[in-house]
Amino acid sequence: MSMTLTHGAVEALVKGLPVYNPVLQLLNMRKLNSPSGTSRYRLMMSDGQRSFTSFLLDTQLNHLAEENLLVPNCVCKLTKTILETLKDGRRVLVVTGIEILQKAEETGGKIGNPTPYKADDETSQSMDSGTSVSEVSSSAAVPGPSDTNNSTPSPRGYGSGFGATASPMKTSPMMTSPMRASPMKASPMKASPMKTSPMKVSPMKASPMQASPMKTSPMKTSPMKTGSVISIAKLNPYQTNWTIKARVTNKSNVRSWSNSKGEGKLFSFEIVDESGEIRLTAFNKEVDRFFTLLEQGKVYYISKATVKIANKQFNRLKNDYEITLHAHSSIVLCDDSQGVPTLHFDFVPIAELENKEKDTILDIIGVCKSAEDVSKITTKTSREVSKRAISLIDTTETVVTVTLWGEEAEKFNCTREPVVAIKGARLSDFGGRSLSTLFSSTVMVNPDIPEAFRLRAWYDQEGYAVESQSLTYTGSASSASRINWKTLSDVKNEQMGQDEKAEYFSCVATVVYTRKENCLYQACPSADCNKKVIEQPDGMYRCDKCNRQFPNFKYRLILSANLADFGDNQWVTCFQETAEVLLGHSADTLGHLRDTDETAFEEVFQKANFTTHIFKNRVKLETYNDESRVKVTVMEIQPLDHREYSRTLLRNIHKLASST
Amino acid sequence: MAGIIDVPKPRINCSMLSQHINRPVCFVGRVEKVHPTGKTFTLLDGEGKVATVELNEPLEEELSGVVEVIGMVSNKGAIMATTYNIMREDKGIPFDLELYNEALKVVHDFPQHYPFEVASSG
Numbered sequence: 001m002s003m004t005l006t007h008g009a010v011e012a013l014v015k016g017l018p019v020y021n022p023v024l025q026l027l028n029m030r031k032l033n034s035p036s037g038t039s040r041y042r043l044m045m046s047d048g049q050r051s052f053t054s055f056l057l058d059t060q061l062n063h064l065a066e067e068n069l070l071v072p073n074c075v076c077k078l079t080k081t082i083l084e085t086l087k088d089g090r091r092v093l094v095v096t097g098i099e100i101l102q103k104a105e106e107t108g109g110k111i112g113n114p115t116p117y118k119a120d121d122e123t124s125q126s127m128d129s130g131t132s133v134s135e136v137s138s139s140a141a142v143p144g145p146s147d148t149n150n151s152t153p154s155p156r157g158y159g160s161g162f163g164a165t166a167s168p169m170k171t172s173p174m175m176t177s178p179m180r181a182s183p184m185k186a187s188p189m190k191a192s193p194m195k196t197s198p199m200k201v202s203p204m205k206a207s208p209m210q211a212s213p214m215k216t217s218p219m220k221t222s223p224m225k226t227g228s229v230i231s232i233a234k235l236n237p238y239q240t241n242w243t244i245k246a247r248v249t250n251k252s253n254v255r256s257w258s259n260s261k262g263e264g265k266l267f268s269f270e271i272v273d274e275s276g277e278i279r280l281t282a283f284n285k286e287v288d289r290f291f292t293l294l295e296q297g298k299v300y301y302i303s304k305a306t307v308k309i310a311n312k313q314f315n316r317l318k319n320d321y322e323i324t325l326h327a328h329s330s331i332v333l334c335d336d337s338q339g340v341p342t343l344h345f346d347f348v349p350i351a352e353l354e355n356k357e358k359d360t361i362l363d364i365i366g367v368c369k370s371a372e373d374v375s376k377i378t379t380k381t382s383r384e385v386s387k388r389a390i391s392l393i394d395t396t397e398t399v400v401t402v403t404l405w406g407e408e409a410e411k412f413n414c415t416r417e418p419v420v421a422i423k424g425a426r427l428s429d430f431g432g433r434s435l436s437t438l439f440s441s442t443v444m445v446n447p448d449i450p451e452a453f454r455l456r457a458w459y460d461q462e463g464y465a466v467e468s469q470s471l472t473y474t475g476s477a478s479s480a481s482r483i484n485w486k487t488l489s490d491v492k493n494e495q496m497g498q499d500e501k502a503e504y505f506s507c508v509a510t511v512v513y514t515r516k517e518n519c520l521y522q523a524c525p526s527a528d529c530n531k532k533v534i535e536q537p538d539g540m541y542r543c544d545k546c547n548r549q550f551p552n553f554k555y556r557l558i559l560s561a562n563l564a565d566f567g568d569n570q571w572v573t574c575f576q577e578t579a580e581v582l583l584g585h586s587a588d589t590l591g592h593l594r595d596t597d598e599t600a601f602e603e604v605f606q607k608a609n610f611t612t613h614i615f616k617n618r619v620k621l622e623t624y625n626d627e628s629r630v631k632v633t634v635m636e637i638q639p640l641d642h643r644e645y646s647r648t649l650l651r652n653i654h655k656l657a658s659s660t
Numbered sequence: 661m662a663g664i665i666d667v668p669k670p671r672i673n674c675s676m677l678s679q680h681i682n683r684p685v686c687f688v689g690r691v692e693k694v695h696p697t698g699k700t701f702t703l704l705d706g707e708g709k710v711a712t713v714e715l716n717e718p719l720e721e722e723l724s725g726v727v728e729v730i731g732m733v734s735n736k737g738a739i740m741a742t743t744y745n746i747m748r749e750d751k752g753i754p755f756d757l758e759l760y761n762e763a764l765k766v767v768h769d770f771p772q773h774y775p776f777e778v779a780s781s782g
Contacts, residue, residue, distance in 0.1 A: 415758060643756050650762050657769075 003075045003102050003111070005048035010117050014052055014091050016083050023101060025075050025111050027051055029065060041065045043095065045078075048112035055081075056238075058096040073104040075111070087241040094238055231275035235307050235321055243303035246271035246278075247340045250423060250442045251296045254287055267291055268440065270317060271302070273340050279315045280305065280323040290331055296442075299337035305329040314440075316361035316424060345423060347451060351396035358429040361438070365421040365451050366392025367459040369399065370644055371414035386410050392420060395458050397466045402435040408443050417459065418445045419452040465655030483616075489567035497619035497630045505619065508640060509563035509570075510612045511582065516605045519560070519579070520591050522553040530556055530576075555591030559583070561608075561634075563615065572617065572632045581637045583608050614638040664742050668776040669730055671764055674709035680733045687711060687739055688728045688747075690757055694719065703727065706761025712738040726755040 009022030028044040039062060043055035057065060064070040080097030229245045250270040257264060268281040280302070282290050294300065302323075310322040325331075345363045348356065356362065371390040378384050388409035393399045402425065404412055424441040428434050437443060446452060455463075486505040490496070496503050523530050524543035533541035533553050540549040557579035563570050580586055583604050585593075593601040616636040621628055669686040670676075677685075689703030689711060698718035703711050713729050726749065731741035747755045767774045 415756075642753060643759055646756075646759050646763065650759075650766065653766055653770075 003107065005046065005075070005111055007047055007049045009047040010045065010050040010052045010114075011047075013078075013081060013083065013093055014054075014117060021077050021079055022047065023075060023077050025107065026070060026072055026104075027110060027114075028053075028072050029070060031065070041070075043070075046110070046112070046114035049114055050117035051114040052093070052117045054090065054092045056092050056094045057098075058094055061095065061098060064098065064100075069100055070098075071104040073107050073109060074100055075102040075107055076100050082236075082238070084236070084238045086239065092238070229301070232271070232273050232278050232319070233275035235278060235319075235323070237307045237309070237321065239307070241303075243301055244271070244273065244278075245299060245301050245334055245340065246273040247299045247337065247342065248294050248296050249277065249342075250440065251294055252440050254291055255439070268314075269294055269296075270440075271300075276319060277317045278319045278321065278323060279310070279317050280325060282325040282329075285327065286325045286329065290325065290329075293331060293333075297342070299334040299340050301330075301332045301334050303330050316440075342449070345421065345449070345451070347421075349396045349398075350392065350394045350400050351398040353398075353400060353427060353433045353435075356427050358427055360427045361424050362427060363421070363423045364392065364400075364402070364425055364435060365419065365455060366394040366400070367417050367455055367463060368414045368420045369393050369417060370647070371412060374409050374412075388412055390414060390420065393459075393463065393466070394455060395463070397463075400433060400435060401431065402437065404437055404443065408437065412445075417464070419447070419455050419459075420445055421447045421449070421452060462658075464651050465658065487567050488563065488565045488570045491570055491619060491630075491632070492568065497621055497632075500621050502618050502620040504617065504635070506614060506616045507563075507565065508612065508614055508645060509565045510610055511561055511608050512564045512569065512610065513562040514582070514605045514608050515560040516602065519557055520555050520587065520594065521558060523556040525550050525552055525554050555587040557583075557587045557590070570632055572615070572634050574634045574637075578634045578637050582611075582613075612640050614640050664730065664732070670776060671767065673705040673707060673761055673764055674711050675707065676768065677711060677733055677737045677739075681735060681737070682733065684730070684732055685739065686728060686730050687713075688726060688757070688760060690726050691723050694723055703729070704757075706757040706759075706764070713741050713744075714738055715741050725749050726757060 003023065003025075005025055006019070006022035009019050009024060012019045013022065024045040024047050026043055027046050030042045030044075032040045032042055034040060038059055040059060041057040041062060042053070043057055044051055044053040045055050046052075057070070070076070077099045078095055078097065079099060080095070082094045082096060084092045084094060086092060230242050232244055232246060235242060235244065248269050249272050252268050254265050254267045257266075264284050265287050266281055266283045267287055268279055270277055270279045304326075306324045306326060307321050308324065310317070310320055315322050345365070347365045348362045350364065350366060353364075369391045372388060374386050374388040376384050376386050386406055386409045388404045389401050390404060390412065391399050391401055402420075402422065403409075421444045422435070422437060422441055423444075425435040425437050426441075428436055446456075484503075484505045486494075486496070486507050488507060488509060491505070496505065521532050522535070522541065524533050524541075524546055526543070526546055526548075529543060529546055531543055531545040533543045533550065536542055536549065540551055541553045542549045557574070557576050559574040559579035559582065561572055561574060561582065563572055574582055576587060583590065584607070585604055590601065590604065593604070614637070615634050616638070617632050618635050619630060619632045622631045664684045667684050669684045670680065671686045671688065672680055673687070673689075687703065687705070689705045692702040692704050692710060694701040698715075698720075700712060700714045701719070701723060703713060705711060713731070714734075723746070726747040728745040728747060729739055729741045730743050730745075731739045734740050749755055
């Protein structure tokens, strides 16, 4: 029984035309060894009409060959292939998905009489297998998208004797695992289509490569021809001889580590070109070579580095791959940055942050309405680090708090409400939704991008007056979040608290009177009990709630105070915590003072007068012995940031002015 | 000197100097330079503009930081100071001159809400 092979599939695959699950026969298989030790299997496949020798089995499928599942003459279905064009124009089909349909024994030999398929007739050659020729990597570049470019010279030399002898294969280009950056370096600069002219060496045979004059470090040699640069989107681990031209968008600091496996240092940076972005990391020696050379915002030619699958744990770019620099990597500053975009942002509107999952890394832009002062905190590892929380608002009229760290936190200045753009911030569900900058984030203040100008214009015209909704509930005075701001006259005018349901509001008010009489009472000393204790004749104190007697008590405060603002005044009650804040002393201290130093005691109350704070209050209708009265209790007292408050007032004034 | 104390003195910045010639004003600014004679110095207002202040007697102390000057505006647009106040910045909040300037603009833009009245004596 002979299986039907998909005629014409080979030609179609090599030409990059779509072929769905072609059925091919494996004619021959050869194991290639790369210096790194990973084997690579090269396959010769036939569709019954044509055969092609440049099929490479993806290393993840090596087991098929090693377990003898893939045996010459077996018939298989290729479920997934990737067509790659090497620098020299030769085409390789990497097989990433394959199913064995019929075993070799059953097929009974070669099906049909396939002739070798040659994509082109030019002579080319051999690639050195494995010698790391220090070529001019910079000038060598793959000529663009492999699938569309049909004019490139193609693999040659395979047609003959693939199966014949081993020898031609030795010089065949396919060898070394493309994963390795080095082997491919032998630029088979053959033919003219290779725009990379610096390869003056024309007799493209193996050895001459080494003799190529271009051995010198690219940095010093001839200017790059921009035509030989490939786009970042085309980078993949199977191509090794590439050059990209891109701008550094983000450069991290050098980080060192020391663990059981040893020590080292690294830094990473991200680059962008018209096609996309990619992240690169340099370790140890490469850190020394490249850290000072690379500057954020400048454009460089980069070549000869290892492309591998991206580690999404650390890399949040949209590229499947990332690059690791190594000893042969080359980075040259480029003067002509035309066509290279500056920074690639993908801003998420602040209102949409709610819909995103926590820990997502994203870009954000907004106007910094306010910023807290920088504070120093000690981390779990006993490191002291500076942090500063800033609030950003954008056209969605939503505010979010962003935390800056380290030097960025220290040097941040929020006067004049700058536009802040952050690339690579992490979304957290702290306080609802908030953002934090990471080691790898970039923070730009008033960046030179259209988004920033748009935001600035919006904010200056209307944004500053907007009553925004904050996603981050911080409870502090600086967030314009769900705080219900009222003035004291509103309490009476709006008849707050009358509905038997407690209402909460915040206000800015000044203390005009504090009652020092009966502000202290003796309370039960047990932990959670605050009930007033009665002094017994024997000197013990009895708590009715705990049903116990104690030899002592603790002082607790109930402070009656009068607050006033421009419009009205209001009597309020402050219990222990808020009373202590207002008076600046603990209940115990005050109790003690009252018994010992009356003058000092009185002074405490005098000092509290005419202090201005932000009060968060609860107003409720309370009934006491048939009498109902609206009572106001202070829940929280926050210090007033006068500057922040002034800005709020100015904003409100502007808003009122523009609405009339 | 007594005359100027009792009279309302609008707070102004440099751009308003020309409208207040020969009138008493209150000017707040950051000290830029002090003349070697000590009889004159320059102040920067919240917009970064410069105003010159002239004194009757030379300064007896180091002048720096934010200062509030009360005086008359001369024909040439300088402030003939009768008294000055140094705003202390070492106690907590620094003086935000730009914010002050914003407030100043509001006061002048809405005179109907910020009327200058003579304080009634007694």
